[in-house]
Amino acid sequence: MKAARRVAGLTLHKLLLPLFLCSLLFILYSLLSALCSFRSVCVLPGDAALVVKLGVIAPFEGTGRPLGYAVLPAIKAAAQEANARGDLGPYRVLVVAFNDDLDPPRAAEQARALALDGAVVAVLGPWTRPAAEAAGPILAGAGLPFVARADLIAPAWGEKWDDATLAAAADRAGEDARRLLRGLAADIRRHGRPSRAGTAAALR
Numbered sequence: 232m233k234a235a236r237r238v239a240g241l242t243l244h245k246l247l248l249p250l251f252l253c254s255l256l257f258i259l260y261s262l263l264s265a266l267c268s269f270r271s272v273c274v275l276p277g278d279a280a281l282v283v284k285l286g287v288i289a290p291f292e293g294t295g296r297p298l299g300y301a302v303l304p305a306i307k308a309a310a311q312e313a314n315a316r317g318d319l320g321p322y323r324v325l326v327v328a329f330n331d332d333l334d335p336p337r338a339a340e341q342a343r344a345l346a347l348d349g350a351v352v353a354v355l356g357p358w359t360r361p362a363a364e365a366a367g368p369i370l371a372g373a374g375l376p377f378v379a380r381a382d383l384i385a386p387a388w389g390e391k392w393d394d395a396t397l398a399a400a401a402d403r404a405g406e407d408a409r410r411l412l413r414g415l416a417a418d419i420r421r422h423g424r425p426s427r428a429g430t431a432a433a434l435r
Contacts, residue, residue, distance in 0.1 A: 280323045283425050285310060285411065286345040286375075287328040288338055288356035288366055294385055295333040298358060301397040302404035303328055306355055309408035318416045322425065331357055333385055335365035342366035346373035352425050353411045355404065358383050376414065376431040378407040410434070 287306055291299040307326050314323045327348075329341035338357045345351045346369060354370055354377035357363045363381035370377045380403055386392055411434070418429035 281321055282325050282350065283319070283322050283415065284325050284327050284348065284351040285408070285415075286348075286351045286354040286356075287326060288331050288341050288345070288354060288362070289328065289358055290333045291328065291330040293332050294388065295331075295358075297392040297397055298333075298383065298385075298400060299328075299330070301392075301401045302355075302358070305401040305405035306408040309405050309412060313409075313412045313416070318412065319425075320416075320419050322419060324412065324415070327351065331362050331366070333357075333359055333362060335361045338362035338366040339369055342369040346370065346375060351375065352415060352427050352430050353377065355379075355407055355411065357381070358400065359385060374427045374431065376411065376427065376434055378411065380404075380407070 285306070287303060289299040289302055290296060291303075303326075310324045310326050313319060327345075329344060331338035331341050342354075342365075345354055352375075354375050356377075356379060357366050358380050360381040363379035367377070367379060380400070383396070383400060411430070414430045414434035415425055417433040419425050421433070422429050
């Protein structure tokens with residue numbers, strides 16, 4: 232009987248040990264991820280380069296969806312070009328996109344989320360005046376350099392976005408992304424690492 236109990240105890244121990252180790256690894260990874268949100272750069276195990284983030288506030292649902300999916304590929308293309316050329320030295324830029332639904336309170340909420348992420352060094356958007364007026368003061372207060380093209384007007388309910396308008400927005404988004412990335416690259420060359428303040432200064 233005692234031998235059977237010992238065997239059962241050893242079997243339970245063998246079953247629980249892998250579960251405990253997996254839980255411990257998950258906690259450690261979560262802590263590393265949390266620390267990254269408070270730094271201007273982020274690197275996790277397995278990353279080949281340090282990562283900085285370029286935030287995007289745009290509509291990806293509802294009536295503004297065509298606009299969001301017109302500008303996002305242009306921004307990502309600019310980031311991919313910068314990474315491929317090695318413009319940022321040991322860093323690579325990651326585009327993180329947040330949906331504002333063309334809604335000012337939602338745009339403000341997303342601006343606060345980006346401001347809290349220390350790895351975000353610059354932001355593109357929002358794209359309409361009401362959303363930009365809601366998000367702009369929050370981004371500025373966090374020291375985040377941003378470009379908001381606030382001259383676009385969403386079509387009336389039930390109407391479609393004009394193809395020429397979407398094409399022009401995509402072109403400007405790509406240009407604005409390249410401008411922000413040039414400022415970021417200049418900041419890295421000057422100071423060895425990126426920062427919001429350094430990127431903003433390089434853009435002046």
